Amino acid sequence: MSDRGFDATTPLAAELADLTRRRRALTDVAVPRPTTTRIIAVANQKGGVGKTTTCVNVAAALARFGAKVLVVDLDPQGNASTALGVDHHGDIPSVYDVLVGTTEIADTVVVSPENPHLLCAPSTLDLAGAEIELVTMAAREYRLARALERYRESDAGADVDYVLIDCPPSLGLLTINAFVAAREVMIPIQCEYYALEGVSQLVRNIELVKGHLNPQLALSTILLTMFDARTNLAQQVVDDVREHFADQTLHTLIPRSVRVSEAPSYGQTVIAYDSGSPGAVAYQEAAVEIARRGVTI
Ligand code: ATP
Ligand code: MG
Numbered sequence: 179m180s181d182r183g184f185d186a187t188t189p190l191a192a193e194l195a196d197l198t199r200r201r202r203a204l205t206d207v208a209v210p211r212p213t214t215t216r217i218i219a220v221a222n223q224k225g226g227v228g229k230t231t232t233c234v235n236v237a238a239a240l241a242r243f244g245a246k247v248l249v250v251d252l253d254p255q256g257n258a259s260t261a262l263g264v265d266h267h268g269d270i271p272s273v274y275d276v277l278v279g280t281t282e283i284a285d286t287v288v289v290s291p292e293n294p295h296l297l298c299a300p301s302t303l304d305l306a307g308a309e310i311e312l313v314t315m316a317a318r319e320y321r322l323a324r325a326l327e328r329y330r331e332s333d334a335g336a337d338v339d340y341v342l343i344d345c346p347p348s349l350g351l352l353t354i355n356a357f358v359a360a361r362e363v364m365i366p367i368q369c370e371y372y373a374l375e376g377v378s379q380l381v382r383n384i385e386l387v388k389g390h391l392n393p394q395l396a397l398s399t400i401l402l403t404m405f406d407a408r409t410n411l412a413q414q415v416v417d418d419v420r421e422h423f424a425d426q427t428l429h430t431l432i433p434r435s436v437r438v439s440e441a442p443s444y445g446q447t448v449i450a451y452d453s454g455s456p457g458a459v460a461y462q463e464a465a466v467e468i469a470r471r472g473v474t475i
Pocket of ligand 2: 229257346
């Protein structure tokens with residue numbers, strides 16, 4: 179212990195010094211904008227792995243770096259809409275109306291109160307029925323893709339840099355619509371036991387969609403979430419995932435952080451709620467990696 183009562187060699191002090199350095203690095207980081215809209219489906223059929231948290235925080239971070247970002251909330255739970263401070267109750271125009279063909283995306287889009295570059299196409303509970311209603315509809319797998327094409331051709335959507343689609347925890351028609359609309363899939367994987375369970379099935383589904391419905395689709399990104407440095411298990415999961423998906427896995431690890439889980443209850447992303455917290459810093463670093471890697475995709 180030093181005579182000022184603060185030992186700079188403790189793990190906590192080292193962690194704080196590291197966070198300060200990383201925060202500084204983010205203040206003048208150069209983040210390239212894509213030359214054409216990147217459409218990324220954030221998917222994992224396993225529940226609670228951090229899909230929505232990843233979707234809204236990466237979106238908010240990209241918007242903070244100057245990109246124009248649309249989040250499409252494709253989950254009837256509406257968690258992404260909530261986290262972006264966007265109303266998703268009652269009789270509002272929503273992604274459901276887009277899928278059944280009565281509304282255009284542009285008419286559903288709401289600007290998030292936290293950033294004028296951050297947009298959301300909200301979902302409502304109606305979407306829970308869409309999976310069944312879509313079954314009998316023409317071009318049922320292509321409905322989101324076509325709607326996004328029309329949006330990008332419209333004045334409102336022409337300059338959108340990123341579309342991030344928050345998928346529900348299933349591999350049903352909603353997720354298939356996301357895979358047909360997207361060029362890229364991002365899989366958040368929680369650093370827990372059984373982390374890789376289900377991922378091979380997910381990868382098979384991506385391959386199936388690529389083979390039959392959308393030849394441009396690629397698994398571009400894997401992001402490890404809710405990492406807890408105190409457990410050996412979390413580190414084992416990281417090593418395993420990096421071994422299986424060496425090219426796709428981001429260097430950035432998202433730590434388990436209370437601030438990340440608190441933010442949605444304030445209708446905010448952690449980027450707005452506490453931008454200097456470890457989770458917010460990590461999500462901004464992940465966004466920088468995604469922006470840079472995209473340049474070569
Ligand atoms: P679902 O399958 O239900 O859509 P999901 O995969 O979208 O879930 P999230 O809702 O993003 O998962 O996260 C699940 C829970 O874990 C939420 O309560 C969220 O606040 C919490 N959470 C996510 N990431 C973190 C983190 N880095 N630190 C702490 N809590 C987190
Ligand atoms: Mg979710």
